[in-house]
Amino acid sequence: MANIEIGLLGEFSLRVDGMRIALPPQLCQIVALVALSRNRCLSRDEIATEIWGELSDESAKRNMRVCLSHFKKDFLEKNGIPLSEFFIRDGNRIFLHDNVIVDVEVFSRNVLMGTESSNKRELLADAVAVYKGDLLLTWGFEWIYFERHRLNTMYMECLAILFEVALTHDEYHSAINWGNLLLKEDPYDEAVTAKLMKVLHCQGRRVKAIELFRGLSDRLRHDYGIAPSAQVRSQFEAVSTDRSSLS
Template identity: 25%
Template sequence: MAVTESPAVRGDAPPALRLRLLGGFHLSRGEGDGGQVDVSASGQQLLALLGLRGPATRSVLAGTLWPDVTEERARACLRTAIWRLNAASSAVDGPRPGVVALSRRVRMDIQDFTALAHHTLAAPAEGTGAACSSLMGMGELLPGWHQDWVVFERERLHQLRLHALEALSARLVVHGQYGPALEAALESTRIDPLRESAHRAVVTVHLAENNLAEAVRHFKAFRGLLRAELGIEPSEQFRTLVRRALA
């Protein structure tokens, strides 16, 4: 079955569909959350897989989404999912024979987040306030989905967000914006309580403000958490950071 895209949506027209995967699946027409499009479970998985992995052959899509049935049955399920999706929203396209992709009409929150995170890691001096707000408010990728390909992408985005938050905190400290710097660092510790680099970011903010007591208190709390959970000590790098501050 061919997958086609209307000529009306080609060119430089603005995206007509918004696909949200962070915090849960949501497909809507236009910007914001208005005009929600009802999508079947199989359609949701197809859109999410295409959004996260990019264009793929029909055989790859069928085998990934329906691994426990015959190839013939899996391909039939894929054809049905594509037909239902395009009947409701024209969300998928066929850029070349045998390949399926998201339509250019679709704009994803993953695209916006990834661009923001990489922009933050590139160390620009501007836009730190907007970056902090966006990174702080990001939800988890497709919570409740347990497919292997979702788990992998969830961890990839999780790590990207943590690195971006820590880089943002360090940049805000350089600019003397200690409040949002601390927020970004604490958000990292909330996301991953055992991540040492996140706790070092918190202590670094406290030290930059000359809040030595707060820095030591946070270090000791983290050390106690590591001992209780993993039976290990903070790194020598972290311990040296605190010792030098108290010298």
């Protein structure tokens, strides 16, 4: 049986035994919808309506039939994969074969295991590594938005836990890595900025800590017309008045 992987975090991808398979846009949507709905098994009609909702029911269903036939003949069978090893049909319902790997499921499983395991850091770091970007980053369909937000929230929570654990253990290199990833997601996070400034200062990277403060200050002033919080200003004063490190 072929190794089939579906990537939904960041850009859509379909790989068979490590080789990327390019699909037409509407086939990508079908595969993504089925992959995201694995636990509730969408009907073919529901998928057709979601993708071709502006068409009549009959036209939408016809498009669905044509796309699945095209997928079977020109993509699966061409790569030696029976349709039954990818999609399972149960009456009018369609769902993924259990052996098909979906990165969203790998990410979610690592997050769940990480929050309940003593091996928290390794599992959460694995989850972060799987998260290549927000769900189907360049797609603007309504059915994506809720799940995109939910997964991004999980990702941010992972980063926050890893950041705090690294701070607790004085693991400055790791703390800087997790802190930078947090600020990449939310560049206005003043609590993270203050803590990251302190870590950089402790590492002797005073100039970098000051640059971090000035970047936040400029964003807040330009976008919201406000100054940084007292917590951030206090950390800036501690860094800027310490002349022991000029790196």
